[in-house]
Amino acid sequence: MERRYCMADDIVIMGAGPAGLAAGYELAKNNCKPMLFESQDQVGGISKTIKYRDFYFDLGGHRFFTKFNEVNNLWHEVLGADFIKVPRLSRIYYKNRYFNYPLTPLNALTGMGIFDTVKITSSYLYSKIFPYSREDTFEQWVSNRFGRKLYSMFFKTYTEKVWGIPCSQIQAEWAAQRIKGLSLKTAVLNAISRKNNNIKTLINEFDYPTHGPGMMYNRMKDKIEDMGGKVYINSRVDKINTEGSKIKSLEYIDKDGRRNIVEGRYFISSIPLTELIEKLSPTPDTAILNAASNLKYRSLITVDIIVGKQHLFPDNWIYIHSPDVKLGRIQNFKNWSSKMVPDENRTSLGLEYFCNENDELWNLTDDKLFELAADEIDKIRICNKKDIEDYIVIRVPKAYPVYMNGYKKNIGIIESFIRQFKNLQPVGRYGLFKYNNMDHSVLTGLYAAKNILEGTIKYDTWSVNTDKEYHEEKAN
Ligand SMILES: Cc1cc2nc3c(=O)[nH]c(=O)nc-3n(C[C@H](O)[C@H](O)[C@H](O)COP(=O)(O)OP(=O)(O)OC[C@H]3O[C@@H](n4cnc5c(N)ncnc54)[C@H](O)[C@@H]3O)c2cc1C
Numbered sequence: 018m019e020r021r022y023c024m025a026d027d028i029v030i031m032g033a034g035p036a037g038l039a040a041g042y043e044l045a046k047n048n049c050k051p052m053l054f055e056s057q058d059q060v061g062g063i064s065k066t067i068k069y070r071d072f073y074f075d076l077g078g079h080r081f082f083t084k085f086n087e088v089n090n091l092w093h094e095v096l097g098a099d100f101i102k103v104p105r106l107s108r109i110y111y112k113n114r115y116f117n118y119p120l121t122p123l124n125a126l127t128g129m130g131i132f133d134t135v136k137i138t139s140s141y142l143y144s145k146i147f148p149y150s151r152e153d154t155f156e157q158w159v160s161n162r163f164g165r166k167l168y169s170m171f172f173k174t175y176t177e178k179v180w181g182i183p184c185s186q187i188q189a190e191w192a193a194q195r196i197k198g199l200s201l202k203t204a205v206l207n208a209i210s211r212k213n214n215n216i217k218t219l220i221n222e223f224d225y226p227t228h229g230p231g232m233m234y235n236r237m238k239d240k241i242e243d244m245g246g247k248v249y250i251n252s253r254v255d256k257i258n259t260e261g262s263k264i265k266s267l268e269y270i271d272k273d274g275r276r277n278i279v280e281g282r283y284f285i286s287s288i289p290l291t292e293l294i295e296k297l298s299p300t301p302d303t304a305i306l307n308a309a310s311n312l313k314y315r316s317l318i319t320v321d322i323i324v325g326k327q328h329l330f331p332d333n334w335i336y337i338h339s340p341d342v343k344l345g346r347i348q349n350f351k352n353w354s355s356k357m358v359p360d361e362n363r364t365s366l367g368l369e370y371f372c373n374e375n376d377e378l379w380n381l382t383d384d385k386l387f388e389l390a391a392d393e394i395d396k397i398r399i400c401n402k403k404d405i406e407d408y409i410v411i412r413v414p415k416a417y418p419v420y421m422n423g424y425k426k427n428i429g430i431i432e433s434f435i436r437q438f439k440n441l442q443p444v445g446r447y448g449l450f451k452y453n454n455m456d457h458s459v460l461t462g463l464y465a466a467k468n469i470l471e472g473t474i475k476y477d478t479w480s481v482n483t484d485k486e487y488h489e490e491k492a493n
Contacts, residue, residue: 028050028469029052029281029285030051030053030284030287031293032053032254032287032445034065034445035061035445035462036287036446037287037444037445038248038462039463053247054252055252056252060235061231062234062445063413063416063446066230072357074350076367076411076416077317077367078350079229080103085460091463092224095236095240099226100226100233101225102222106332107332108332108335109335109338110337114128137167137170138164144161144164153189153422154184154187155188156168156173158193159172171338172184174340178337178345181315181372187421188421188422191452225354226354228357251272253270255269255296257286257293257297259298263438267279267284282440283440285442285444285465287444287445288447289415290312293448305434309427309431312427312428314374314447315416316373316379316412316414317371317412317416318370318379318386318411319367320368320408321365321411322366322387322408323363323406324406325363325405326363326364326404327362327364329349333348333352334348342397344393345370348366348369350366368390379412383410386410387408387410390408391405418451418452442465443478451481453482461478
């Protein structure tokens with residue numbers, strides 16, 4: 018049966034990941050009573066933490082770092098002493114050897130042996146004399162800075178594992194955001210002068226909640242509710258009713274399968290942009306639907322294992338560049354926080370596989386995925402498979418928005434369409450289809466809340482994280 022009611026505060030937030038929760042928290046702090054609707058049984062979105070047998074598993078590994086003071090203040094305000102500083106160590110595994118990450122040239126050159134060193138150097142010089150004239154793709158952008166040989170060793174394999182498409186089809190913008198400031202020349206100069214402060218991807222420590230990122234977002238949910246807001250879990254937004262240039266109401270399916278209608282004055286959406294478009298009623302024009310259906314996501318499977326060993330390796334995570342295994346990255350959770358494991362004699366690892374929803378890997382049974390992961394980690398000699406005591410498999414659909422050639426045009430079409438709705442603000446990584454870290458997602462949530470509180474549209478959520486350059490380090 019359908020129930021209909023009006024909300025006291027009239028602010029409706031779709032999705033309770035970092036972006037939706039940040040908006041809800043800011044609004045609740047300012048005496049509003051927002052209502053959040055979350056489809057899953059737990060808040061935190063991709064940044065949630067899964068608890069299994071008193072082990073805490075992060076979906077990937079979520080470093081907390083930001084150059085935005087308001088985001089940093091918010092995180093510290095919410096978590097206080099449970100937010101700890103963690104030293105960073107991450108390396109690249111390639112051909113049975115470990116290389117520093119971020120890549121340092123001396124380590125790369127000395128680790129490769131004389132033959133490859135000569136090849137790397139000559140291909141670098143070649144790319145300086147004969148660079149690609151255009152830098153539209155990831156391949157062109159990286160090759161021009163590192164040479165083709167180094168590109169093929171340290172960028173191509175891993176990047177193609179993550180995205181599942183050739184680097185020649187990935188926009189240069191992604192490389193520009195992630196590794197700007199790092200090139201073979203600047204890296205060599207920095208190694209010599211030891212001045213590496215400006216390299217954006219070098220960050221030696223980060224913040225982390227003692228029990229994983231989900232702790233931050235669970236705490237945010239509790240605080241929102243303490244301040245009078247409501248967070249409805251197991252409540253999937255199914256339909257969004259519009260009238261002219263306004264969103265009138267949304268319909269959600271609750272845990273008992275009932276359809277409910279909620280009317281509101283202000284709507285914030287952190288659900289994937291593609292789903293938002295599909296759920297609008299009346300249905301948008303075909304051009305808008307086509308633009309949305311052309312946006313693609315990449316998914317993630319983590320095979321989380323519990324190993325009966327106290328120590329396996331010192332890194333927080335290791336990138337697996339070897340092309341002979343499908344495994345992309347390994348997280349060692351006790352190196353993020355000792356509280357992630359209940360027993361210091363055991364180690365928990367997250368083995369990450371990148372895939373597409375419903376592809377061959379995605380559709381493997383959990384048993385088969387575990388078999389694959391156990392064989393691969395044994396093969397690369399990181400852990401003997403006989404020492405694995407238990408495992409769980411977590412599938413994460415829509416983990417990465419894919420910056421494929423042509424995606425910007427589609428986003429442009431959707432953005433102009435969405436902007437027509439004066440009381441709707443899209444926020445977050447999937448809500449805006451941007452390769453956002455948590456801080457950008459949180460910032461968009463704060464922007465949306467401020468617009469509502471101040472009765473303006475001063476803060477444009479679409480404008481966050483459009484810098485070509487992405488700063489991992491706080492600007493001094
Ligand atoms: C492997 C991996 C590693 C990462 N590492 C880092 C890192 O080190 N540092 C960092 O800062 N960031 C990292 N990120 C990025 C970070 O996870 C995201 O930026 C952040 O979670 C995005 O928050 P969000 O609220 O925008 O989206 P989400 O986290 O996806 O939250 C959206 C919420 O909406 C809900 N939802 C979706 N559809 C509906 C619906 N129809 N009805 C109701 N609810 C719905 C979802 O269930 C979800 O809870 C990483 C991401 C991945 C995939």
